[in-house]
Amino acid sequence: MSPFQTPIEYLKGMGLSRADVLKKELQIATFEDLLRHFPYKYIDRTRFYKIREIEPELPHVQVIARLTHKELLGEKHTKRLIFQAQDDTGVMELAWFQGIRWVEKALIPGKAYIIFGKPTFFNGKVQMAHPEIEPYSAEVLQRKGNLTLQPAYSSTEKLKPFSLDSKGIQKLVATLLEQYAKDIHENLPLYIINRFKLVSRVEAYRNIHFPEDAAALNEARHRLKFEELFLLQLKLLKTKLHRTNKFKGNIFGTVGNYFNEFYHHKLPFELTNSQKKVLKEIRQDTQRGVQMNRLLQGDVGSGKTVVALMSMLIAIDNGFQTCIMAPTEILANQHYQTIKSLVGDDFVEVALLTGSTKPKARKILHERLESGDLKILIGTHALIEDKVQYKNLGLVVIDEQHRFGVEQRARLWRKNSIPPHILVMTATPIPRTLAMTLYGDLDISIIDELPAGRKPIETHHLYENQRLRMFGFMKQEIAKGRQIYVVYPLIQESEKLDLKNLEDGAAVMSHEFPAPDYNISIVHGKLKPHEKDYEMQRFIKHETQIMVATTVIEVGVNIPNASVMIIENAERFGLSQLHQLRGRVGRGAEQSYCILMSSHKLSADGRKRLSTMVKTNNGFEIAEIDLELRGPGNIEGTQQSGVLDLKIANIVTDQQLLIQIRQCVEGIFEADPQLALPENQILHHSLQSKDQGLSWDKIS
Structure with missing residues (x-):
């Protein structure tokens, strides 16, 4: 076993109580966890300031100064120790409020010291509280030259009483490297290291924690980012290759009557070129005798459901059932x-x-499914219940798959002796690099054009003082026979958040749009399913003109007559969610509008989100900006996946590196699918080893 799997309590100087709190606070449980707890910044200790050069905005400074005299001020609980320190340009004041007896013994007036800390100013005089301080000598200066960039580690308040602040963690890492650096073995082949000019792994770990200089730090970062992304892609593509070899797929050899009849006589519009391209990719996948695993990305309203239906008709033409x-x-x-x-x-x-299907209807449905008469079954996770048995399931379409757990999805594959083909659909546009990382073992299809006749949605950002203008616009649209969504972030008022809540909003709307001239539907997550359905049906049947709702309408409402989407407190929503909500309108031939209401108080991020929405309707462009603003861990569906637990690489800033690595790994598997060549044995071993810390399943 690698020494890096050793529990952290066995590290010299650690002890059980410190180990326990480190596990709870920072999830550092093993030597490897500590080794991969990278500094979040580095403090430049290369420069020495003169006291006169110190400015208030400097985060830290380092000076060489002589202690002149000391004073002990205050009584018992207010006691403080003050030292004056002087160089040839001025005087500064050093203060201690704790550990006074120890400091008083350690520091000698008249001697020169290296003083480091955060400066503050009082009455024009430089002050420093609890600085780091050590005696000055030529030898110390020489030694400090070896630690020019001091690492700063994230810590917590609960760790400080255990001496596990940044400095304490730094000492532990130093101990670990001193004892075990020799056990940091290479996990990339020599030809990769040479080709990409990477430093050795041991050198990278030394310099990420204790960099000799800025150049060494950059090389260490590059090596560790490369390694992290490389091993991730290696795992993903190996999974994809394994699945291709292991999971045979039913062959859909013919395009028959169902498909042709639908395409030539029932399809009410012309398919876009994007839709045709995706159908062709699915057609090719299902003819190879290998289980298809394809991700279909398409913006809201781009026509993914029609593509899914036509794929299902090909399956039915070949004697299979679908769901x-x-x-x-x-x-x-x-x-x-x-x-x-x-x-x-x-x-x-x-x-x-x-879940709402009545027992009697359910019994008939089960029988028709088992007999093979029922060809298309649509449903929720009720589809994976053990009682639901198919005669011959050939194709499974999963919509918004990130909302299902791995085990839920995997139960569908077991419904047939040969696993069914899988088509995963998402209306959340995923930037290329994120898709490559999150769904790297799936083939990806994209529908990137809207059906003919659809007009781009006009988006406007209005402030609170323009509300009357918004009401006037709503009345104009209703007079034309259109319907309107008004979406709020909360159901009831929150003391903490000053948001327009749904209950107040509904009251305001009722006052502004009184019955009997206007009717309003109210829909939110706390309604019982039948109540929600009743309100939805009233809106669908055009019995109500305005639907006041929370984000429950984000997915799954298709009402072509609804032409206006008003989003209250729009600054509180993420870009991805704003885009999803906007996609609820623009489904008919009429011009549609999205109005983003906000207060004047906007953060820089909030302002950028709203201006992005006004500027573009392109979901992929929006997803790229969302990724930049929020980072990959917060994009919907990736937080809980565990796949994006990257310690040092960043798929926003390291996009080019990721693309380069992906191509490299594809080339390796093309030449050596089993990683059997002597030079690739190290990669085979890296895949088997547990120290990647990533959790995977055979199905993404």
Whole structure:
């Protein structure tokens, strides 16, 4: 076993109580965790300031000065020790409020010291509280030259009483490297190290913690980023290769009557070139005798459901059953209504299975599924219940897959002796590098054009003092026969957040749009399913003109007559969510609008989000900016995945490196799929080793 798997309590100078608090606070449980607890910044100790040069905005300064005299001030609890320190340009004051007896003994007036700390100013005089201080000599200066960039480690208040502040952690890392640096073995082949001009692994770990200089730090960072992204891509592409070899797939050899009848006689519009391209990719996948695993990305309203339906018709033409699994009843219902309206009543049998399906209907559905008569089943996670048995499941479509757990999804594959083909759909546009990292073992298809006749949604940002203008615009649109969504971030007022809440909003709307001239639907997550459905149906049937809602309408509502989306406190929503909400309108031929309401108080990020929404309708452009603003861990669906637990690499700033590495790893597997060549044995071993800290499943 590698010594780096050793529990942290066994490190010299650690002890059980310190180990326990380190595990709880920073999740550092092993030597490896400590080794990979990288500094978050470095303090430049190369420069010595003269006292006269010190400015208030400097975060830290280092001076060489002689202690002149000391004073002990205050009584018992207010006691403080003050030293004057002087160089040839001025005087500064050093203060201690704790550990006074020890400091008083250690420091000798008249001697020169190296003093380091954060400067403050009082009455024009430089002051420093609790500075780091050590005697000055030529030898010390020489030694300090070896630690020119001092590492700063993240810590917490609870760690400080255990001497585990940044300085304490630095000492532990120094001990670890002193004892075990010799055990840091290489995990990349020599030809990769030479090709990409990487420093050795041991050198990288030494210089990431204790850099000799800025150049050494940059080389160390580059090596460790490269390694992290390389091993991630190696794992993803190995999984993809393994699945291709292991999981045989049913062959959909023919395009028959169902597909042709639908395409030539039922499809109510012309497919876009993007849709045709994706269908071609799916067609090729399902002819190879290997299980298809394809991610279909497409902006809201780009026509993913039609592509899914036509793929299902190819499966049905080849004697197979199909299903669509959606994360919510609203979305499952939406797919059911859309597909029923496209195929009609006498073309192919389509059924809906959710938690609300009555026992009698469920029993009939189960029988028709087992007999093979039922060809298309649409539903929620009810589809994965053990009672749901298919005769011959050939294709599974999963919508918004990040909302399902791995085990939930994997239960669907077991519904057939040969695993069904998998088509994963998402309306959350994912930037290329994030998709490469998060879904790197899936093939990716993108629908990047909207159906013909769709007009881009006009987006406007209005402030609170323009509310009357907004009301006037709503009345104009309602007079044209259109309908309007008004979305709020909260249901009830929160003392902490000064947000327009739904209950107040509904009251204001009722006052501004009184019955009987206007009718309002109210929908939020706390309603019972039948209440929510009732309110939704009133809006769908045009019995109400305004729907006041929380974000429950973010997915799964398709009402072509709704042409205005108003988002209250828009600055409180993430870009991805704003874009999803905007996609609820613009589904008909009429011009649609999105109005973002906000207060005048906006953070820089909030302002950028709203200006991005006004500027572009392109989901992929929006996703790139969202990634820059929020980072990958906060993009919807990636936080809980565990895949993006990157310690040092950053897929926003390291995009080019990731693309370069991806191509390199693809080349390695092309030449040596089993990693059997002698020079690739080290990669084979790296894949087997536990020290990547990543958790994987055979299905992404």
